[in-house]
Amino acid sequence: MAKKILIIDDDPYTVKYLETLFQDNGYDTCSAADGVEGYDVLRAEQPDLITLDLEMPQEWGTRFYRKLSKDPEYKNLPIIVISGMPSSHLAIKKIVAHLSKPFDPKELLGIVRNTIG
Amino acid sequence: MKKPPILIVDDEPDIREVLSITLTDAGYTVYTAESGASALEVFREINPPIVLTDIKMPGMDGIELLERIKDENPDAEVIMITGHGDMDVAIKSLQQDATDFITKPINDHAMEAALKKARERIEVREKMRRYTENLESMILEKSRELSSSPGQQLSAGNDRAALSETAVFDELPCFIAILNRQFYFTTANRWFKENFNGELETKRCYQICKQIDEPCKQCPAAATFGDGQPHEAKSDFTTVQGHQYPVLVWTSPLRNAEGIIHRVLIMATPFDRLTDLQDHLSSLGLMVGSVSHGLKGLLTGLDGGMYMLDSGLEKDDTSQAREGLQVVKSMTERIRNMVLDLLFYAKKRELKKQPVNVADFAEDVAEVVAAKLNWQHIKFDRDFQKASGEISVDPAMLRSALVNILENAMDACMTDKEKSPKITFRVETQNDQTLFEIKDNGIGMDEETLKNIFTLFFSSKGKQGTGLGLFIANKVVTEHNGEIRVDSKKGKGSTFTIKIPR
Missing domain, CATH: 3.30.450.20 (PAS domain)
Incomplete structure (x- = not known):
């Protein structure tokens, strides 16, 4: 069965981009516009990996990350941060990778493949 | 910049200790005092350029300490620490030339911002001192040349x-x-x-x-x-x-x-010129920062559109290719708007007026934001029934102005998603003018914000905003000899009304 990736980003164009990119490469996808919605989708879809934007209007991706890292069920779920922030600003430590927007799709796919196959 | 010594004044030992540790870690040399009186003694002895003092203390309180310190050295930068609800006292201290105030519980970022402000003020003064010193030696030199x-x-x-x-x-x-x-x-x-x-x-x-x-x-x-x-x-x-x-x-x-x-x-x-200039420069820096941030997002979208176009053509999926092309167009348009905004700010740009069909123009504007509003589950009502005929405008500039206001409405709605957010965009051709109305049911604005919204670099959105959008919207509308009005109630939403004469 294809691995599933949850995309959390407030920008619909970025979501569409990532969906197409992942689906073209044999992954299933699901998506959410912010961290709150992201948690619901997470429970419903049980993805294998998450890509997370940080600057989102209702609450920042960092908040979602903190919630996730305290949740025994999901704390080992791999996260790739894709954001416009320089990584040095972040208190997020345990992530697979941090990609800056605009990101290189080949690099992203390479990281995803290495992480979940 | 080398970090100057700081004197911390607070009657609570715990706070003194926590602040000492934090500030010592940050590279400052820290002195402490447990009362206003002992603070004055330390101040006279060490003459620290920065003092951080609690306002509420038994005996000599922070305000009195501020006055005494300013008497002895008007250049000392005094930062006040206030409890919640002490806003009147905090403002009073600012009137007495305190550098800034921070509220308890002390947030590291707020403290760092206040200290940065103090250090910058010290630096500006130092620069001015050097400047005047140079000036003096220049004058002496010139006088010598003249006399010889x-x-x-x-x-x-x-x-x-x-x-x-x-x-x-x-x-x-x-x-x-x-x-x-x-x-x-x-x-x-x-x-x-x-x-x-x-x-x-x-x-x-x-x-x-x-x-x-x-x-x-x-x-x-x-x-x-x-x-x-x-x-x-x-x-x-x-x-x-x-x-x-x-x-x-x-x-x-x-x-x-x-x-x-x-x-x-x-x-x-x-020296107001110097500090004005510095304020302006730091605002510019902030603006460039947030513009480049916005640009990163748009470039990602552009990449996405091109990828979808490419991959759609490869898979013979025409509808995906078409969607990709649409994204490319939309992103190009947004980047164009952003560049136009910047140019408009940076130099006076002549309007390039041309007749446009009102209804088509309204649809174009709506398209720019529709996808994002949909993704954010914000209801978007377009009411263009009474939009008809043509108006003569600079379509790129006016579109940019309206998009700025629509994006503002979107942000206002997203901050409070609880109450089924909704934006209405109404365009109506009237006798001698065209009306554009953008109404949201978002967080609304208080009077202070309302007073300043069209001011350059004013932003209520912190780092998210450039403080450029509404300033430019206002300028564009004014240059079209139109008028822009805003009605808003905190918690209820805002309505922007723009009237462009025929």
Whole structure:
């Protein structure tokens, strides 16, 4: 069965981009516009990996990350941060990778493949 | 910049300890005091450039400490720590020239911001001091050149000589004057004369510079006459027209042939210009930061559109390719808007008016934001039923203005997603004008925000906003001879009404 990736980003164009990119490469996808919605989708879809934007209007991706890292069920779920922030600003430590927007799709796919196959 | 020593004043030992640790870690040399009285002692001994003091303390409170410190050294940067609800006291302290205030519980970022402000103020003062010092040596050098040139026998004791010196003084962009022991100006440069016109012979310096009849309490010129040393002071000059200039005054002794100080050279630099410029620069920095941030997002979208177009063509999936192309178009449009905004801010741009179909134009504007509103589950009502005919506008600029307002409405809705957010965009052709109305049910604005929304660099969105959007929207509408109005209630939402005449 294809691995599933949850995309959390407030920008619909970025979501569409990532969906197409992942689906073209044999992954299933699901998506959410912010961290709150992201948690619901997470429970419903049980993805294998998450890509997370940080600057989102209702609450920042960092908040979602903190919630996730305290949740025994999901704390080992791999996260790739894709954001416009320089990584040095972040208190997020345990992530697979941090990609800056605009990101290189080949690099992203390479990281995803290495992480979940 | 090297971090200056800091004095922390708080009656609670725990707070002193936590602050000491934090600030020592941040590289400051830290002194502490547990009361206003002991703080003053430490202050006199160490003269720390920055003081961080609690307001509520038994005995001498923070406000009194602030006053006493400012009496002893007006340049000391005093940051006040206030409890919640002490806003009146905090504002009072700012009026008494406190650098800033931070509220308890102390947030590291707020503290760092206040300290940065203090350090910047110290640095600006230091720069100005160096600037005036350089100015002085420049003047002395020029005077020497003049006095050594043949045919111009100059000596400081000679008033004709002083007159020639003004040829140099006249070109310098600050107030320069020479004062005698009776506090009359014997000479002054052009800049000075332009701002404080005349009667140099009949009026004393304080009457001319400050429009007051008593000598100033702390006069740097008097100090220089007294000890023969250069002195500096902060002061306010008031011109005959009533303009107030905050100035940095710098005095240095002039000796006659016998070596006796008979005149004092006074230089004064207005420093509101310097600090204004610095504020403007840091706002610009902020703006460039957030513009480049926005650009990163748009470039990602552009990448996405091109990828979808590519991959769609490869898979023979025409609808995906078409969607990709649509994204490319939309992103290009947004980037174009952003660049136009910047150009519009950076230099005056002539409007390029052309007739446009009102209904089509309205649809174009709506398209730019529709996808994002949909993704954010914000209901978007377009009411273009009464949009008809043509108007003559600069479509790119007006579209950019309307998109700015729509994006603002979107942000207002997203901050409070609980109450089924909704934006209505109504366009109506009326007799002699076209009406554009953008209405949201988002967080709304308080009066303070309302007053400032069209101000350059004002943003209620912190780092998310450039403070450019509504400023430009307003400017664009005004240049179309139109009017822009906003009604808003905190918690209820906002309505922007724009009217563009035919």
